[in-house]
Amino acid sequence: MLHLKFSDGLIPVIVQDAQSKDVLMMAWANEEAVRLTRESGFAHYFSRSRKKLWKKGEESGHFQKVLRILTDCDEDCLVYEVEQTGAACHTGYRSCFYRTLDGTVVDTKVFDPEQVYGKKGH
Amino acid sequence: MLHLKFSDGLIPVIVQDAQSKDVLMMAWANEEAVRLTRESGFAHYFSRSRKKLWKKGEESGHFQKVLRILTDCDEDCLVYEVEQTGAACHTGYRSCFYRTLDGTVVDTKVFDPEQVYGKKGH
Secondary structure, three states: OOOOOOEOOEEEEEEEEOOOOOEEEEEEEOHHHHHHHHHHOEOEEEEOOOOEEEEOOOOOOOOEEEEEEEEOOOOOOEEEEEEEOOOOOOOOEOOOOOEEOOOOEOOOEOOOHHHHHOOOOO | OOOOOOEOOEEEEEEEEOOOOOEEEEEEEOHHHHHHHHHHOEOEEEEOOOOEEEEOOOOOOOOEEEEEEEEOOOOOOEEEEEEEOOOOOOOOEOOOOOEEOOOOEOOOEOOOHHHHHOOOOO
16 A cells, blocks of 8 residues: 655545546545545545535535546555546536636536536535 | 636646546646646646746656646646657656556556666656
8 A cells, every 4th residue: 555645634636537538527635535435435535615525426416436546656646537427527517627728618518507406506 | 718726826737648548647837837838839837846847858858748728617727638758757657647556557667767867866
């Protein structure tokens, strides 16, 4: 087992669709989130804004089954290779990276956020 | 043009091979690094440890030609889709994410770091 480096208790996680290899999102994990991800097989993160652990899909049902976790040469960043239920992005796009820098949309909307999250948004 | 959000002047950049779609590395950019990347078409970053701008490949020759830049829903993370010369990782592996959490190597070494960087390492 490698010794991961957490910075202020957190490590960045790149989330990649195991099949399409699209980058779906980027989030942060603390040690407990990594442990819960390994134990449960489902992606857990730590929300910096809400300052709490969360399981992807707990509200939307859009869980991420984690097939493999990779780490980088410095052991300070992770890749979760996942099977994504529904979509990764709360906007309804499959990937959070659905736009180029000029705002051009390059991904497809797969759900209506109002129906999934209700009118309050996420 | 979207308005990117920098945190302490920096934005995380996920680097993805445009052809294989492998995640090659993760690095940080400041506003100048993003500007230089867009202007030159080659990946630039900001080193947090050396506190300076750097162009990927400036020492190794392993440049990254940036074909497209994507941003996420929050506009606080980027993906550089690149054509990688040589390898992304200073260890000689094509991707920095060459190991699973238990240390199993899942990538292929494509160069000898001593020959590219000399004995001092990087």
